[in-house]
Amino acid sequence: MTVSVKTLKLLFVSTPVGPLGSGIGGGVELTLYNIAQEMIRRSHQLQIVAPVGSTWNDLPLVQIPGNLQIIAQTQERTAPVTMPENSLLANMWDYARQVQGDYDLIVNFAYDWLPFYLAPFFDCAIAHLVSMGSLNNPLDQIIKQVAKQFPRTIGFHTQAQAATFALEQQYPLLSNGIDVSLYDFCSKPKQQLAWVGRIAPEKGLEDAVAASQITNVPLKIMGKIQDDLYWQKINRDYPNAPLEYLGFLSTNQMQEVLRQCRALLMTPHWVEAFGNVAIESLACGVPVISYRRGGPSEIIQDGKTGFLVEPDSVAGLIAAIARLDKIDRYACRQQAETEFSLKALGDRFENWFYKILDI
The missing domain is CATH 3.40.50.2000 (Glycogen Phosphorylase B;)
Structure with a gap:
């Protein structure tokens, strides 16, 4: 049984491909929702940074405006890193940069290059939950860099998914869970x-x-x-x-x-x-x-x-x-x-967060 040793202040930064509740984000939306609910149940303090138009009124949201990011599955493996004008992704992470001093840990749910690139420039630790297998060469490269520089901060759901990135470092396998x-x-x-x-x-x-x-x-x-x-x-x-x-x-x-x-x-x-x-x-x-x-x-x-x-x-x-x-x-x-209960999910993620923070 996991015993909470510290109440954490957590900032979850959502996927930038669509508002939470729209379904555009696919399984990432359900994953984020369930982890958030369980962290709150465990008395951790939580804020979610999400696109404008998100409909999760039962969770603490900060809604950020901007143009949505292109969905990774629709791009070629060799496609360059791109962001639209007035990028929602950039705006969300600019907000995270401004408030990072209020949090123990930032959790990135975006399958995108920018949050990984920004990791060394933040004072607050960032946990990256990778939501898909390898799809894009620039993203693969930056994930490998972050895994090497910040061990334990890259999390995967399954071994099959993690294997597509061919990382040399150890990494947590977090599975998933539901209510x-x-x-x-x-x-x-x-x-x-x-x-x-x-x-x-x-x-x-x-x-x-x-x-x-x-x-x-x-x-x-x-x-x-x-x-x-x-x-x-x-x-x-x-x-x-x-x-x-x-x-x-x-x-x-x-x-x-x-x-x-x-x-x-x-x-x-x-x-x-x-x-x-x-x-x-x-x-x-x-x-x-x-x-x-x-x-x-x-x-x-x-x-x-x-x-x-x-x-x-x-x-x-x-x-x-x-x-x-x-x-x-x-x-x-x-x-x-x-x-796959919420308790099992919460135990895995809470342990991951504590290990990143050396608690």
């Missing part, structure tokens, strides 16, 4: 499947749709449409798939649908850093069928809380769907409660 009490267990699902996430090419939604069309099992799709042309192409290519798009839903609305599904399909075409939706699914008692790639491969207990199949194999997804009766849905819920 399991917000997810209702369902022992008797309907004959339907779920897919949840940003609708963008790297998420591989078309494979789940293909599996749905071939098996004729309805697929409930939930998430932000980030690439409209990609979504339109899926609908053209699979006109007979029994799919239903439900939009970007709140946690409560999403889990009401998800818990009634026989399984969640995860079909990433890239190295997923973690996969928050996997643990949300397990919390509902819903097994996860995922490609054996990235974060989900370290979450799912193959054959017990879901199935890991060959990456990019629709046939593998279909074979796993046929075996779902072998999964005990209670085991799924139990894994979520044991490994």
